[in-house]
Amino acid sequence: MNGWTEEQISRAGLARLFEASDNVGFGLVAAAGPVEAYRIATGVSSAGPSVQRALFDVLESHGHEMRRDALTEAITRWSARWDTLAPLRDLETVRRFGGTLLTPESDWWPTALADLQLSEPLCLWVRGENPVPIPPQNRVVSIVGSRDSTSYGENVTGALASGLVGRGFTVVSGGAFGIDACAHRAALKIAAEDNPLPTLAVLACGIDRYYPAGNEGLLRNIAQRGQLISEVPPGSSASRYRFLQRNRLIAALSAVTVVVEARWRSGALNTAHHAAGIGRSVGAVPGSVQSPNSAGCHRLLRDGSAVCVTDAAEVAELAGPLAVEAVQKRAVVPALHDGLTVEDLLLLDALPVRASSTVDKLASVAGLSIAGVLAGLGRLETDGLAQRGDGGGWRKRPR
């Protein structure tokens, strides 16, 4: 049908009937497959005993108890949306926007989403002028944070996003004001012309909508040079529930979720908890303890949910072994006195800077034997730390 598979058409329809993470609905798809699930959810066929049992088993295996009339109730609930169904129209809409519908049956389906288990999305509406698969999670980092960002948060976000795109990562965020917008913008700015996917915005509304309206220009840019994706069909509006559910997709697509700025209560913390819940790494950027915009980050650090990250190299390190070397380099600038024994350190401390000192005096000041002082002076002289002064005494060598 116009090049769409039966699974795509069925999942497109189901995406309009079921809210994200509707356990009975998602369980029905797992139990009966998308095509039969769509027939059942729209009242075209009824669920036989084997489907009922499979649904019961699916829900139970995910820790959900299923009431006897749960499916009947669900169908009643879904029926309120039957007259909004027009999957082919929705599919044509996304095609018109230069996009497509990814489903778990597609080659390009991001397998990382399977970690969401029963909450794995039914499908992803994808809009991007340059069709490429979403990279595997170890090449994807999400950067999230407050809408009311500070200039500190914006600067850090820009540096992180640039550094990550420069290292070949795709930067995922939510397309919102503040930290999200900064992350997308910096990713687009640094990306080479031929970078197929510097950034990707996961929306809580349909991919044909520009929400928030103030980000329309940015979202258009992302659609041109990156991708907009959503699990809700074109035309859908965002709601608080959908924002919270959307956050699980940001977390699941990425190896690392970095929270740059977040208040004590913040949606970004919800994304971080989703990430931690499915075993993804979480990074939090520290900031002033006097800034309410960093209180949520400090909360994550304090309760152990997140690792402290201060630059792109540290984030990359969390994503995997690829970029580890860059981080460790910083630790190895040695101080002059590194590697000295306690005795030599005592002797070095005892050496005068200006005048010079006798071996006897050095033994007393440093608390070493004469023999110890002589041996130590030999080593310090070799290391360029001590030198013979006028009249045969010893002193520190000027640096």
Next chain:
Amino acid sequence: MNGWTEEQISRAGLARLFEASDNVGFGLVAAAGPVEAYRIATGVSSAGPSVQRALFDVLESHGHEMRRDALTEAITRWSARWDTLAPLRDLETVRRFGGTLLTPESDWWPTALADLQLSEPLCLWVRGENPVPIPPQNRVVSIVGSRDSTSYGENVTGALASGLVGRGFTVVSGGAFGIDACAHRAALKIAAEDNPLPTLAVLACGIDRYYPAGNEGLLRNIAQRGQLISEVPPGSSASRYRFLQRNRLIAALSAVTVVVEARWRSGALNTAHHAAGIGRSVGAVPGSVQSPNSAGCHRLLRDGSAVCVTDAAEVAELAGPLAVEAVQKRAVVPALHDGLTVEDLLLLDALPVRASSTVDKLASVAGLSIAGVLAGLGRLETDGLAQRGDGGGWRKRPR
């Protein structure tokens, strides 16, 4: 002898012969007791086979291998300082400064120092006009950090020290410029007149010296209203080695060591590692990732050596269960929609703010059954979240 015990006189002498953590010297005191150790270290008596064996056992039990001639070598080393010995003069000096010499034999000896094992100091020279015992470690917090502090670090230090003294803690630091000085000053400033020990400075030089000279006024104030303590005898000067050794005392005296600001390499990190090494809690204050003065704190947070702390309540929580309640209070300010079921959250999201909506419309928008919408509206109305609009429809209740 002028009211000093034989142990005090011997340890006073040994403190001049041995640098801190001189393994053979400290082991000799453990093996033979301070009085006999002093006689051996000064060549008055020689170590018989039983003392030699005991010394070997002490060192071995602490993981140090003892060479055959180690004691002979050590005595040669110590002999270079024999002519500086004047323990009674040193004891009279500390008495003249209104202080005393604490030894492990004293009732007031801080037992927390025993956690340093073989590096437990030989004695503590204490100077304070108001003689009181050092509180047990669970009432002591140390605050340390860079000498080249920023105004951010100084503000945070002031708030932490004030908050901790206000909660009954003694604030320990090292009497240096920067963070140390701020911690002492804030502790003195907030302390009630009758607070016997708001703050305590552990020095790397003798307690009769004002080092750094620019802190003389502050150190005098601490001696008046708090205490100056040191393991090195009066007249001793500070050295790099003594600073590093001094840090172990700061760590051991305190339940928590807080690093407020520290560069990537900093003496404060040395104190933090001493603390972690003997199982004390370490807190690090986060700051701007763009400030080199916070890089050391972030390093501690990142490698898991420290817990993120942002205020005095969180530090107090690390010190023990006493002040925990104060911290947890902050987390329980509920948002309006906390505790709603998924269905009620979907319904709340679907309710219009201005116009009103029919039950049928709400069922479609929220993806709920008619019965579900009616039940949910009842709950939301009770919670003050929904209200009946004009014409029988429903809308959100303005907040």
